[in-house]
Amino acid sequence: MIGWKRNLWILVVSQFLVISAMTMIIPFLPLYLQELGVKNPETLSIWAGVIFGANFLTAFLFSPFWGRMGDKYGRKMMILRSGFGMALVISLTAFAIGPISLLLLRLLNGMVSGFIPASIGLVSTNTPKDRVGYALGLLQSGSVSGAICGPLIGGVLAQNYGYSMVFIITGMCIFIATFVVLFFVKEQFTQVKEKEKTSTLDDFKTVTAKKPVMSLFVVIFLIQFAVMGVNPLLSLFVEELTSPATVAFYAGVALSVMGFANMLTSPLLGKLSDKKGAQHVLTYSMIGVAIFSIPQAFVTDIWQLIILRFLIGLCLGGLLPAVNTLIRMHAPSGMESRTYGFSNSAMYLGTMIGPILGGLVVSSVGVRGLFFVCALVLFLNVVLVKVKVLPAANLVFKAEKVRRKNEKVVPQ
Template sequence: MIAQTNWKRNLYILMGSQFLVMSAMTMIIPFLPLYLQELGVTDPDAVSVWSGLIFAANFVTAFIFAPIWGRLADKYGRKSMILRSGFGMAVVLTLTGFATGPWTLLLLRLMNGMISGFIPAAIGLMSMSTPKKQMGYSLGMLQAGAVAGSISGPLFGGVMADIMGFRMIFYITGASILVAAFVVLFFVKEQFEPVEQKEKTSTIDDFRTITAIKPIMALYMVFFIVQAALIGINPLLSIFVQELRPGGNVAFFAGLAMSVMGFANMGASPILGRFSDRKGHQYVLLFSLLFVALVSFPQAFVTSYWQLLVLRFLLGLGLGGLLPMINSLLRNHAPVGMESRTYGFSNSFMYLGSMIGPALGGLISGVFGIRSLFLFSGVLLMLNVWIVYSKVIPRLEARRQSAVGVSK
C-alpha cells in the first residue's frame, strides 16, 4: 500500500487529470452529428442512424473490455491501466480527426471504447490508497473532478468548433488526454504489490467469486439501474425543453438544464462523501436514492422551464450521494487481490445501463410521450431504494454484528 502521506497528493492530481479527460471526451459529443455531415452523410435519417451507432459503439466495446482491464490492473497495477488508457485514447482521438467517412469514425469509436478506462482505473487506485475512514470523501472528490470536466467540455467544444472547425477539436482532445497521462506518469505514486493467484481463473470464474460476496451483486444492479434510469432521459431532454419553452435558443436552455445538475452534483459529492465516512456509505446511498426518486416524479408534471431547472438542480444534489457511495461499498467488500476486477465488472454494468437506458427511453417516449420518462425513471429509482434497503443494508448490518461478536 502506498504511504498515507501520498494519498491526498494522488487525489488532487487525479482530480485534475480526470477533469482534463472528461473535458476532452465530452467536447466531441455535441457535434458528432455535424461531423458526420462533414464526412459526407447528408441524409437526415442516415445522420440519425449513424449518430446512434457511433454514440453506442463506445459503450459496447467498453462493456466487453472493462473486466479484462480490471484483471490486468490486479496483476500489473492500477497506475499502469490509467497510463494504458490515457496514451491509447490520446492516439485514437487524434486519429479521429483524420476520419474519412462514417465507417472510419465508427471503427475509431469502437477502438476508443476498447481502450477506455482512465476514470475507473483512477477510482481503483484511489480506493486502494485512501484510508478507509476517508473513502467516501476521496471518491466524492474524484466524482467532483469528473463532473466539472463533463460540464466544461461541451461548452469549450462548442466554442472551439465554431472558431477552429470540427477536426481541430479531436487534435485538442487528444493533446489534453496526453497531458493528463504524462501528469499521472510523473506525479502519481503507487506502491503496487500483486496478490499471487493460486490457480488461473477465467473471467466467468472471477465474476462468480466476486458476486458470491454479499452484497456485491446487489450493488451491481443498483449501478445498472441508476445509469439506465438517468441516462435514458438525456438524449430527449432538449425536446422536452423545446416543449416547455418554444422559441429560439433551445440548445442553450437544454444545456443549462444539464449544467445546473452537474454543478449541484459537483458541489454535493465531496460533502456527502465526507458525511458518509461518519454515518455509513449505505445510509447515504439509501437516502440519496430516495431523494433522487422523489425529485424525478414531479418533473413529469412541470408546466414551465424554470420549474424543470429547479428540479434538475435538486436531482444533481442527490446524484452526489450515488456513485461515490457505490464505489466505496464495492471497495470495502471486494475480495483481496481482486479489487480492480470488482470495479471492472461494476463498470460493465454501468456501460450496459448506458446502452440500454437511451434505447428504452426512446421506446417509452415513442409510446407514452416524453413526460412518461420521468415517471419511469422514478419507478426504477424506487426499485433501487428497495434493493438497498432489503439486500444491501441487512447484509452489512449482519456483517458488522458478526465482527463485533468476534472482537468480543
C-alpha cells in the same frame, strides 16, 4: 502532502482534463458526420446513434479484462495504458475519411478506455478506509465539472478551429493528464499471486459469491438506466416549454445545473458516507432523486424544470461515490480492480440501454410519462438496497468502526 492526498488531487485534476476532453466532441458529432459525407437526415441520425453507442459497447465488453490486468499489474499501469491509448486514438479521429472509419475508431477508443475506472480503483485501494467515501466523492466532482465544461469548450473550439482540430486538442489534453499521472502519482501495489489461471467467468463467480456485490452491480446498472434514460431526451421536453429559438440554450442549462449541483455535493456526501455509512447515503440519495423526478412530469414553466433538475443533481452526488465505496468495502482481497471492472460493465450497460428504452417509453406514453417510469425504477432500486445491501453493509461498517476505535485506545 500525505501520499494518498497527493494522488487524490492529481487524479481529480487529471479526470477533469480527461472528461473535459472526451465530452468536447459530443455536441458536434452529428455535424462531423455531415462533414464526412453523411447528408441524408435519416441516415445521419442512425449513424450518430450507432457511433455514439459504439464507444460504450466495447467499453462494456473489455472492462472486466482491464480490471483483471489492474489486479495483476497495478491500477496506475491501467491509467497510463488507457490515457496514452485514448490520446492516440482520439487524435487519429481527426483524420477519419468516412462514417465507417469513424465508427471503427470509436470502437477502438472504447476498447482502450478505462482511465476513470482505473483512477477509482487506485484511489479506493490507496486511501485509508475511513476516508474512501470523501476521496471518491471528490474524484466524482472532478469528473462532473469536466463533463460540464467539456461541451462548452468543445463548441467554442469547433466554431473557431473546425471539428478535426478539436479531436487533436482532445488527444493532447488526455496525453498531458496521463503524463502528469506517470510522474507524480505513486501507487502502493502488491501483486497477489494466483494459485491457478482463471477465466473471466470464474472471476465473475468469485467476485459475486461475496454478498452483496452482485446486488451492487444491479444497483449501479439501474441508477445509470434511470438517469441516462432521461438525459438524452430532455431536449424534447424543453421544446414543449420554450420557443424553438431557445431550446438548445435551455436544454444545456437544464443539464448543466444538474451537473453543477452534483459537483457541489459529491465531496460532502462522501464525507457523510465515511461517518454514517455509504449504504445510508446511497439509500436516501436515491429516494431524493426518485421523489424530485415525479414533479417534473407536471411542470408548466422551464424554470420549474431547471429548479427540479438542480435538486436532483444535489441528490445524484451521493449515488455513484457511495456505490463505489460499498464495492471497495465488499470486493474480495486482491480482486478489487476486477470487481470495479465488472461494476463498470454494469454501468456502461445501463448507459447504453437507458436511452434506447427511454426512447421507446417516450414513443408510447410521452416525455412526461418517462419521469414516472424512471422514478419507479429508482424506488425499486431502493427496495433492492434495503433488502440485499443494507444488512451486509451495516455489519461491515460496524466492524470497521470498532476496529478504528480499538486502534485509538491502544496504549502508546
